[in-house]
Amino acid sequence: MFSYSVFKRVSQKTKQFVRYKHRPDHWSILRKKIHPIDKALNHMDDFYKQVFNEKWLRIRKAMLGKQKYVAVINNFGDDTEAMQSLELTGALNMRTLFSLEQGYIKEEKLKNMNNKAMDKILRLDEELEQKIQNKIEKEANESAAQEKPTASDFSLASSLEKAKFDTRRLIDIKDPLSTEALHEFLPATEIKGREDFIPESNHYKMYDPETHFSVKMEKEYDLPFPDHLNIYCYERDNKSDFDSPKRGCTDVFNYYLMDGGSILPILALDLRPGNRFLDMCSAPGGKSLLALQTFFPDVVVSNDSSLSRLNRVRSVYSQFLYDFQEKWVKTGKIRLTNRDGRIISEEEYDRILVDVPCTTDRHSLHENENNIFKPSRIKERLNLPELQKELLVNALKLVERGGIVVYSTCSLSPIQNDGVVHVALKQIWEETNMEFVVKDLSPALLQTRSVFEIAGKGLLRYGHLVLPKPSQNYGPTYFCKLQKIK
Numbered sequence: 001m002f003s004y005s006v007f008k009r010v011s012q013k014t015k016q017f018v019r020y021k022h023r024p025d026h027w028s029i030l031r032k033k034i035h036p037i038d039k040a041l042n043h044m045d046d047f048y049k050q051v052f053n054e055k056w057l058r059i060r061k062a063m064l065g066k067q068k069y070v071a072v073i074n075n076f077g078d079d080t081e082a083m084q085s086l087e088l089t090g091a092l093n094m095r096t097l098f099s100l101e102q103g104y105i106k107e108e109k110l111k112n113m114n115n116k117a118m119d120k121i122l123r124l125d126e127e128l129e130q131k132i133q134n135k136i137e138k139e140a141n142e143s144a145a146q147e148k149p150t151a152s153d154f155s156l157a158s159s160l161e162k163a164k165f166d167t168r169r170l171i172d173i174k175d176p177l178s179t180e181a182l183h184e185f186l187p188a189t190e191i192k193g194r195e196d197f198i199p200e201s202n203h204y205k206m207y208d209p210e211t212h213f214s215v216k217m218e219k220e221y222d223l224p225f226p227d228h229l230n231i232y233c234y235e236r237d238n239k240s241d242f243d244s245p246k247r248g249c250t251d252v253f254n255y256y257l258m259d260g261g262s263i264l265p266i267l268a269l270d271l272r273p274g275n276r277f278l279d280m281c282s283a284p285g286g287k288s289l290l291a292l293q294t295f296f297p298d299v300v301v302s303n304d305s306s307l308s309r310l311n312r313v314r315s316v317y318s319q320f321l322y323d324f325q326e327k328w329v330k331t332g333k334i335r336l337t338n339r340d341g342r343i344i345s346e347e348e349y350d351r352i353l354v355d356v357p358c359t360t361d362r363h364s365l366h367e368n369e370n371n372i373f374k375p376s377r378i379k380e381r382l383n384l385p386e387l388q389k390e391l392l393v394n395a396l397k398l399v400e401r402g403g404i405v406v407y408s409t410c411s412l413s414p415i416q417n418d419g420v421v422h423v424a425l426k427q428i429w430e431e432t433n434m435e436f437v438v439k440d441l442s443p444a445l446l447q448t449r450s451v452f453e454i455a456g457k458g459l460l461r462y463g464h465l466v467l468p469k470p471s472q473n474y475g476p477t478y479f480c481k482l483q484k485i486k
């Protein structure tokens with residue numbers, strides 16, 4: 001076969017040439033290079049298509065699109081002015097949206113004294129959502145069909161399509177995230193050039209489906225919205241950007257921008273006055289700052305095992321809290337600690353947030369730099385569920401009786417989400433006599449449905465998952481609330 005080769009002149013004087021067999025910047029090489037973001041997309045196409053079925057196309061489209069933010073008003077800055085200026089741009093206070101929904105739900109309840117109101121609301125909501133979804137999926141299918149040919153020639157997704165699946169090992173479509181099913185998820189193993197896939201699928205076996213233990217579940221009907229928390233968002237389909245935050249008279253910023261999904265783990269914590277709150281994996285610090293805006297915790301401990309990332313928390317605090325060192329650190333209200341969350345001990349907390357390192361799905365689809373799907377980070381990626389489980393187990397041990405732990409990720413992976421909660425509870429059950437209740441927030445989360453699409457008990461066993469969608473492009477955010485009862 002004719003071999004195409006190129007020469008590179010290495011010396012101007014001697015006019016020597018080096019003969020490349022494969023020139024590194026040749027178009028055919030560049031075209032074939034699979035970047036970490038491509039790898040991430042291939043991985044998600046393989047895995048999530050089978051988990052979320054027809055919803056996957058819409059989630060995928062949203063995650064590849066523009067992420068939506070909310071603005072958390074800084075109560076320690078020029079808050080009133082900030083709220084007024086945001087309202088002038090058409091931003092809405094989330095508290096108002098939630099309470100409008102609550103009012104509507106109550107009204108429906110009254111009208112339907114036989115208490116079928118919830119079913120009715122859910123059904124109407126689902127019907128509406130389905131109509132919108134069908135339209136979006138139709139559009140997504142059309143654009144995917146146009147985009148496909150070139151890149152998919154060498155994608156894993158296309159090779160998997162051709163590959164034979166061991167159908168006994170695929171997730172049961174009827175109950176896609178049943179514990180047994182997610183533990184058994186195992187893609188076809190005979191895939192050339194994808195060696196990392198094999199150890200990864202082996203890794204899923206650690207979630208032994210044979211082990212049975214009882215888990216207490218309890219429905220929760222209320223998701224209290226702290227009085228002092230003011231969070232602004234744009235309504236469905238409004239893709240406006242918030243202006244950059246501004247410094248006020250005390251030189252601190254007036255609001256903090258964060259993914260809307262990130263507020264739910266903090267709301268789920270149900271912070272109360274006087275709480276001692278540990279943010280076990282806190283950097284860059286958005287959720288710690290959000291917890292402080294409620295005015296409830298007496299002490300906030302922002303921990304992170306990475307010193308450089310902990311310095312980012314310090315910097316966020318300094319930008320949002322006036323006289324941070326004097327008023328917050330020296331008074332002991334905020335502590336910044338640089339420890340491995342797996343071995344924090346001795347202290348007791350009433351509230352712990354375990355917002356673990358994960359595959360950061362949205363980020364992994366956009367940034368090649370430091371991407372968790374880089375070949376050099378395979379081992380780290382495969383070890384994530386183990387690390388996540390150890391962090392959660394330690395939080396469950398640390399929290400006081402009656403206290404609350406919220407476990408959260410920004411991944412759609414059932415392994416890193418319900419899977420980790422499952423193994424952590426199993427370990428606690430085997431090793432201690434502690435008891436926990438998993439809170440089913442589905443009824444309480446109804447009030448958030450004008451802002452978020454949340455997958456609940458139909459798709460998940462323990463927690464809740466904010467699903468990104470083009471009209472409200474937040475998340476993914478998984479969160480699970482656990483309360484220690486013994």
Ligand SMILES: C[S@@+](CC[C@H](N)C(=O)[O-])C[C@H]1O[C@@H](n2cnc3c(N)ncnc32)[C@H](O)[C@@H]1O
Nearest residue numbers: 281282283284285286287305306340341355357
């Ligand atoms: C998803 S980020 C946390 C985001 C943060 N909660 C927020 O909302 O801004 C996960 C963090 O966990 C930290 N981390 C990783 N391993 C850890 C460990 N063993 N103990 C404590 N923190 C850890 C990482 O350095 C990273 O900053």
